[in-house]
Amino acid sequence: MDQHCSTTNLQAIVYKDQKKYRILVIEDNPGDFALIQDYLQEYIATPDILQAKSFKEAETCLCATVECPYDVVLLDLSLPDVSGERLINDLVALDPGCPVIILSGYSDFEFSVRSLSMGIADYLIKDELSPSILYKSLVYNIERKRIRQDLEESKRRYSNLFHLSPQPMWVFDLETFQFLDVNEAALNHYGYSKEEFISMSIKEIRPADEVAKLENHIQSSILTQKPFYGMAKHRKKNGEIINVEVKTNLIQFKDRKAVLVLCSDITERLKYIKTIEKQNQQIKEIAWIQSHVVRAPIARLMGLVNLIDLEKATDTDHKNLLSHIMDSANELDQIVRDINTRTKEV
Known part of the structure; x- marks a missing residue:
């Protein structure tokens, strides 16, 4: 029997998560804090756990550095200085990017759903808590935070590539042909303001005899799901007709099917x-x-x-x-x- 227990304990040690997790537990009850520690240590080899017994102490911990030093925050909703919705709002405001998992002694479904809309990552009931439930919630929400950060970084890179590009670029709706976004280079080169661009369709910057050609190119891209590359004629706000080299790609823009366009004015090159x-x-x-x-x-x-x-x-x-x-x-x-x-x- 002792040998079997030793083997089981050895397996538990071997399969523990070896990652370094930094966890802030905001809990004023010593018994609950000790239980949370035990639960975390059952699945994580060396968790770095810090306790805050009040919101004031938690604020000091979270504001110790410019960036939040914790991977996740475990929060009890009943603290001596702040509690309930105010506690959630105040805590989330300290660092909106850090996952906060509520560990509550009260099973209030309506409030738990509302807390998720307030920025809480998960809502767990203490009486239903187990080491595996706590570990899964912790890992899932840390991974969700990483994915969200990657998405935000991807959006930031797209925004920089789009808005800081020296070449005119815009995005238009695939169904209505309306401009959805346009960069600074396009505003400068074509002479329209951003408001004017957004109120127009891409047909309006084409000479009349080029509209049918435009529609054919777009339909071809939709059918083949391939980007379009070719030559076109555009009209500036002052009426000047220019020759451009056009590169397009189908994208999703704010949940809408759209086309990203990069234009190069080749009028002088052709001359x-x-x-x-x-x-x-x-x-x-x-x-x-x-x-x-x-x-x-x-x-x-x-x-x-x-x-x-x-x-x-x-x-x-x-x-x-x-x-x-x-x-x-x-x-x-x-x-x-x-x-x-x-x-x-x-």
Whole structure:
């Protein structure tokens, strides 16, 4: 029998939670506090437990550092200085992010539900309490706090990426096409105020002949569940039409199906490309002139020089040849001038 008990105790030790939990127990009853300690130590290897016997002591503990130093707070609702709803409100206000589990001696279902809406993480009845119930509530609520913090951090990162982006971005409702949110870069680039944006649909920043194209792109994204990437034309508040590169993604925004849009104004880039294309065409024309047009008078000059060397050529022949040479030279000079002019234009 003793050997069996030893084995059971050994297993209990082996399977105890090895994490470091810092727990504030706000309880003025020594017997209840001792029982809570025993319950916690049954499932947690080395819990760091601190007792506060009044709200004043709890306030001192929770305000000892800038950040709450406790993973969870276990709260008795009947303290010598404060109790009931006022105790809940005052305690939650000290650190809204710290899970608070009520350990009450009173089974009041209506009040327990109301306390959850006041920021309490869980409501446990002392007479129904057991080590496993207390441990599960503690672990679940600490994990819930971690998940909530991760979600808040994710929202904060999204907000920073969205609002601090140097590129215009907005979110619009997938069903109504209404703007739901817009960043500062979009306000500056398009000229609308945020209130004006929110009162508009995305169709209103598109030229009339682009609306059907917009609707087709959105329907395609809905059917394929894939982001859209492509070119579009937008209209600024001053009426200027700009060319933009658009990237979209389907998201959930405040429980609504929405589309996140990132826009890059490529109007100047397209103008630059057209300028380069025009220059390239001019360069091709210059190259063609050099390889075809310039060679014609040069070939004639070479032929005329050969004729001058003929011994039987008369003075009249020489004069005619010199005249042709001059004509070819003038033609070549004009071609060179044309090439220089075209080169300057490029």
